[in-house]
Amino acid sequence: MSYPKYFMEKGGFKMDISMKHGAEKNPFITLNPPERAVIFMQQHIGVCNGPLVKKGERVLTGQKVGDAVGKMRVPVHSSVTGIVEDIREVYHPVLNRLETAVLVRMEGSEEMKPLPSTNLDSRKEIVDMVREAGIVGMGGAAFPTHVKLTSKGVHTFIVNAKESDPNLVCDVRLMIEKPEDIVKGIMLMVKALNARRIIFATRTREGEIPELEEIMLEHGIEIVRVTPSYSVGSEKLLVKELLGVEVPTGKFPPDIGVVVNNVSTAYAVYRAAYLKEPLISRGLSFYSDTTGIDNLWFRAGTTLRELMEGLEHETRRYDRFVMGSLMMGWSVGLPHTPLLKYSAGLTALTPEFPKPYDEQLKCIRCGYCDSVCPVDIYPSLIMKAEKEDDIDALKRLHVEDCILCNLCSYVCPSRIRLTKHLWDGKDKSRA
Amino acid sequence: MKSEMPPHIHIGTSKDKFMLKTFTAMLVPAFIAVLAIGEVAFYHLMIAVGTALGIHYLIFLMQRLKNKKPTYPTPYSPLVAAMIVGLSMPVLAPYWLTASVSALMILVFKYGQGYFFTRKYVNPAAAAKALLLVGLSIMIFLSEPLRTGLIFHPHHLRLDLLSAEGFSSVDRFYSTDSLTAFRSLILWKTHGWLGGVSGLAVLVVGTLLTLWAKLKWRIIVSLLLTMAILAAATGFITGGYVLLRIAFHVFTGSVIFLAFFMATEPQTTPMTYTGQYLFGFSLALLTFGLQLFNVLGGSIIALVILNIFTDKFDKIVLRKPYGHREVKT
Numbered sequence: 166m167s168y169p170k171y172f173m174e175k176g177g178f179k180m181d182i183s184m185k186h187g188a189e190k191n192p193f194i195t196l197n198p199p200e201r202a203v204i205f206m207q208q209h210i211g212v213c214n215g216p217l218v219k220k221g222e223r224v225l226t227g228q229k230v231g232d233a234v235g236k237m238r239v240p241v242h243s244s245v246t247g248i249v250e251d252i253r254e255v256y257h258p259v260l261n262r263l264e265t266a267v268l269v270r271m272e273g274s275e276e277m278k279p280l281p282s283t284n285l286d287s288r289k290e291i292v293d294m295v296r297e298a299g300i301v302g303m304g305g306a307a308f309p310t311h312v313k314l315t316s317k318g319v320h321t322f323i324v325n326a327k328e329s330d331p332n333l334v335c336d337v338r339l340m341i342e343k344p345e346d347i348v349k350g351i352m353l354m355v356k357a358l359n360a361r362r363i364i365f366a367t368r369t370r371e372g373e374i375p376e377l378e379e380i381m382l383e384h385g386i387e388i389v390r391v392t393p394s395y396s397v398g399s400e401k402l403l404v405k406e407l408l409g410v411e412v413p414t415g416k417f418p419p420d421i422g423v424v425v426n427n428v429s430t431a432y433a434v435y436r437a438a439y440l441k442e443p444l445i446s447r448g449l450s451f452y453s454d455t456t457g458i459d460n461l462w463f464r465a466g467t468t469l470r471e472l473m474e475g476l477e478h479e480t481r482r483y484d485r486f487v488m489g490s491l492m493m494g495w496s497v498g499l500p501h502t503p504l505l506k507y508s509a510g511l512t513a514l515t516p517e518f519p520k521p522y523d524e525q526l527k528c529i530r531c532g533y534c535d536s537v538c539p540v541d542i543y544p545s546l547i548m549k550a551e552k553e554d555d556i557d558a559l560k561r562l563h564v565e566d567c568i569l570c571n572l573c574s575y576v577c578p579s580r581i582r583l584t585k586h587l588w589d590g591k592d593k594s595r596a
Numbered sequence: 597m598k599s600e601m602p603p604h605i606h607i608g609t610s611k612d613k614f615m616l617k618t619f620t621a622m623l624v625p626a627f628i629a630v631l632a633i634g635e636v637a638f639y640h641l642m643i644a645v646g647t648a649l650g651i652h653y654l655i656f657l658m659q660r661l662k663n664k665k666p667t668y669p670t671p672y673s674p675l676v677a678a679m680i681v682g683l684s685m686p687v688l689a690p691y692w693l694t695a696s697v698s699a700l701m702i703l704v705f706k707y708g709q710g711y712f713f714t715r716k717y718v719n720p721a722a723a724a725k726a727l728l729l730v731g732l733s734i735m736i737f738l739s740e741p742l743r744t745g746l747i748f749h750p751h752h753l754r755l756d757l758l759s760a761e762g763f764s765s766v767d768r769f770y771s772t773d774s775l776t777a778f779r780s781l782i783l784w785k786t787h788g789w790l791g792g793v794s795g796l797a798v799l800v801v802g803t804l805l806t807l808w809a810k811l812k813w814r815i816i817v818s819l820l821l822t823m824a825i826l827a828a829a830t831g832f833i834t835g836g837y838v839l840l841r842i843a844f845h846v847f848t849g850s851v852i853f854l855a856f857f858m859a860t861e862p863q864t865t866p867m868t869y870t871g872q873y874l875f876g877f878s879l880a881l882l883t884f885g886l887q888l889f890n891v892l893g894g895s896i897i898a899l900v901i902l903n904i905f906t907d908k909f910d911k912i913v914l915r916k917p918y919g920h921r922e923v924k925t
Contacts, residue, residue: 177810178607261599331605401918414919487604496600514604521606527715529611531862532812535869540918545867546910566917571603578609584601 172329172395176536178576180395182331185450188458189337193448195462196475198245198271202466203255203503204230206265209301210308211237216267222249225278227443229299230267239309240299241506244445244464247272258488258497259307259505266503269466279441291357291438298437299444299506303429305489306400307507310430314357316419322360323407323418324351326367326428327391329398330490333510335448336428337369338460343432344377348384350435358424364407365428366391395492396539399568400425414566429509444506453478453513465506469497472504473513483513492571526579534573534583540566544573544583551590564590614809615672621805622679622857628797629790633687637790640694644682647698648674655707667710677706680721680857683791684850684896686746693728693746700724716863718903722854722896729893747893757888760836766844781843788892791857792849802856811860814869818876819855819883820846826884845887850895858896864903871909878902 170186171179206214214231218224224243232240250270257264283294296311304325328336340347355363363386371390372378381388391397391406401412404423412418418425429447436442444465451459451472463472473480485496489510496514504511534544542563550558564587573583629637652674659666668674681698701724709716726747732738733745742748755769756762770777770785782795792798806813827845831838846852859865859879866875879895879902886894902909 177807180607181605256599258599405918411919411921414917416919485600487602490602491605492603494602494604496602496604498599512604519606522603526611529614529862530715530865530867531614531810532867533609533810535867536810541915542917543867543914562914563917563920566919574603575605576607576609578611578614580606580610582601582603584603 169393172331172393174394174396174537174572174576175539176533176576178533178537178572180331180575184332184452185334185458188334188450188460189341191334191338191458191460193335193338193342193460193462194476196464196467196472198226198275198464199467199471200271201250201468201471202243202245202247202269202271202464203468204241204243204267204269204466205255205257205503205505206231206241206267207257207260208241208299208307208465208505208507209237209239210306211235211239211312213265214238214241216252216265218249218252218267220249220252223247223272224249224269225276227280227445228278229297229443230269237309237312239296239301239311240443242299242443242445243267243269244466245269245271246275256497256499256502258495258502261495277442280437280443282441283438285353285356285438288357288359291353294437295357295434297443298433300430300433300437301444301507302427303433303447303507303509304398304400304427305493305507305509307505310426310434313419313424313426314354316358316424318422319358319360319419319424320422321362321364321408321424322351322355322358323403323423323425324363324365324386324428324431325398325400325403325425326365326369327398327403328368329395330492330510331395332452332458332487332491332512333450334458335450335460335509339429339432339448340367340369340374340377343435344374344380346435346439347377347428347432348380348386349439350431350433351386352384353434353438354424354426354431360424363387364389366403366407368393396570396572399539399570401568402539414563447506447508449504449508450510451476451513452511453483454515454518463504465508466503468501468503469511470500472511473500478513482515484516485514487512487514492575493569522574522580522582525581528579528581531578533576533578537572537576539570539572540568542566544587547590548581548583548586551586551593554593556593556596559590559594564594567591612670612672615676617805617809618676618857619672619679621801621808622676622683622791624801625683625791625793625798625853626679629683629793632784632793633786633790636687637793639691640685640687640689640790641679641682643691643694644685644698645675645678647695648678648681648702651699651702667707674702674706677701677720680791681724683853684721684725684789684858686749686789686893687787688749689746693732693744697721697724697728700728717906718900719858719861719864722858722899722903725893726896726900730897747891747897749892752890752892755890757890758834760834763834763836763841763844766840770844778837778840778843781840781847785849789849789853791853792847792851795843795847795849795852798852798856802852805856806860811856812862812865812872813860814872815859815865815876815879816855818873819851819859819880822877822880823851823884826880830888845884848887848892850893851883854895854899859899864906866906866909868910868913869915870913871906871911874912875902875906875909
């Protein structure tokens with residue numbers, strides 16, 4: 166059974182997804198723990214953590230090394246057993262700025278600090294466990310999962326297993342390898358939310374992962390095969406695709422009684438509940454021109470250099486690495502940059518890999534960006550308004566509704582990275 | 597290596613590909629024009645293309661010599677504009693006129709607009725043709741300004757399109773040896789714009805191009821539909837052959853060719869969907885009005901006028917984005 170070669174986007178534009186063809190068949194390769202783990206204090210949306218450890222202190226695998234006060238706080242844990250070598254500012258590959266990180270040098274044999282026991286029949290204890298385990302949205306947004314699980318009046322729980330990015334397959338691989346565990350994680354989240362309806366949104370075909378389908382059926386989980394398109398992977402658009410409703414502007418799915426969580430998040434919940442393991446490792450799709458896509462199981466804080474060495478790749482061959490999705494992730498050139506606990510993808514690009522946006526031309530007003538926009542804003546007019554600092558126009562054009570999917574840049578014949586203008590436009594309209 | 601923002605992949609579209617698709621599509625009406633009209637059409641097209649490309653290369657070389665970034669690094673855009681000039685010229689035009697329109701188009705309205713403004717505000721081919729032909733038509737010191745300017749050609753001015761009897765003379769005007777005026781307008785005519793020799797061919801090729809290059813189809817639909825409705829209404833009011841009315845107003849070379857190849861020119865037309873519908877509608881109203889008063893190339897004048905108001909069209913009604921529409925519960 167083969168997947169389509171393309172995703173079809175609005176306006177009749179095709180997105181080539183041949184990169185991930187067949188890669189879901191590649192089993193996870195478990196990488197060795199890093200010699201030196203770089204644990205960022207900020208690995209979620211919300212309040213930045215402060216370090217809980219001091220330089221020279223011995224830490225265990227799974228030990229909390231950073232936390233904060235407040236609702237939007239998610240602790241971070243050491244992914245190795247060793248000594249805190251330093252606490253300093255390191256380049257953060259997602260926030261694109263320097264951020265505080267705890268550097269742990271592996272030393273001695275590995276010792277695990279398990280999470281405290283949880284009464285899995287108690288909704289409150291499940292939520293507390295999810296927070297203590299440092300679980301965040303694993304689809305790339307890193308929204309604190311425990312915050313979602315405290316939503317009131319939720320009638321529908323959606324598991325996003327769409328994995329719509331052109332270079333990611335690790336979620337599908339996880340579904341093949343850990344079907345039962347995923348369902349256990351889903352059921353715990355459903356218990357915490359007290360949701361009546363559970364929808365599993367996937368791009369896999371019927372019969373492709375029979376074991377998973379069977380278990381889901383037993384648990385009353387609806388499996389919905391979603392439209393093969395990149396943009397439908399976005400949380401708000403997925404809600405519309407599945408339920409036919411739109412999340413009002415400025416609101417979130419829980420405001421209309423829906424909670425969406427990624428399939429890898431469900432698996433992280435399982436590990437926390439049943440293995441007492443906080444979120445210190447996860448699956449990742451790694452692409453290089455020589456190997457294609459490999460599915461890796463890595464520890465958070467592993468640097469790109471260590472990952473490359475573990476795979477016996479010559480780091481020097483590559484001049485940039487894209488973290489996460491090729492459509493939404495930033496590229497970094499520094500091999501000592503660490504992977505985060507929610508990094509789902511890594512692409513190593515050689516200097517020969519095309520740089521399509523290097524020679525941007527003037528906008529020809531072809532309207533391709535407007536046609537492809539999944540939320541029906543006008544990126545081209547927003548770009549103009551942003552350049553002219555026309556705040557009224559930015560608001561009138563609803564720049565705040567942009568989901569930053571980057572499809573507008575992807576189709577632009579003038580090769581304009583509209584992304585920058587949309588980001589800046591959002592900032593300006595909020596100011 | 598500096599970190600770079602997303603995305604890192606691209607669908608593969610480019611301005612050049614867009615232009616090449618348009619050029620490829622235009623080869624069909626060009627071929628038909630040469631087939632129907634003969635070498636005269638061929639010379640017109642060659643003169644239009646040769647003039648524009650010659651000037652383009654001179655400017656390109658000058659820019660290179662001065663180490664300036666070329667305005668048009670490839671010849672595709674000038675080539676398409678030149679082809680549009682060639683195909684929008686009437687058969688009756690003298691060759692020097694085609695060369696002049698082409699030169700004016702590339703120098704003033706393509707390079708000039710790009711140089712002095714942030715973008716093109718009027719369609720280069722339409723603006724060049726309108727300026728030159730209207731200009732010539734009002735030069736009363738010429739012996740035959742109307743005949744020279746073509747847009748207000750005396751042949752056209754004698755037509756009475758406001759009555760059924762007057763309109764019947766269209767029969768004589770457009771019928772060919774083997775076809776009636778109705779068929780000739782749609783299939784094969786040797787009068788009018790070169791690009792509109794076969795209205796049906798333009799309709800088919802234009803539709804395919806619209807799908808292939810993802811042109812602003814709302815303008816085309818609204819323009820042609822409004823023209824058809826206005827023509828039908830006029831036919832019913834004045835009496836006479838309604839289908840011939842529709843064929844005449846929709847399939848004259850100026851309207852059908854302009855609808856697909858000029859009114860959809862990206863830079864000079866609205867971006868918003870409502871703006872595009874209104875643009876096509878207004879273009880049809882204005883063109884139809886000018887046609888009724890025998891300004892038979894009036895569509896380009898209408899286009900240039902509306903081009904100027906493109907930014908206004910973009911402000912009229914915006915589609916409602918996700919999250920602002922009615923929420924079903």
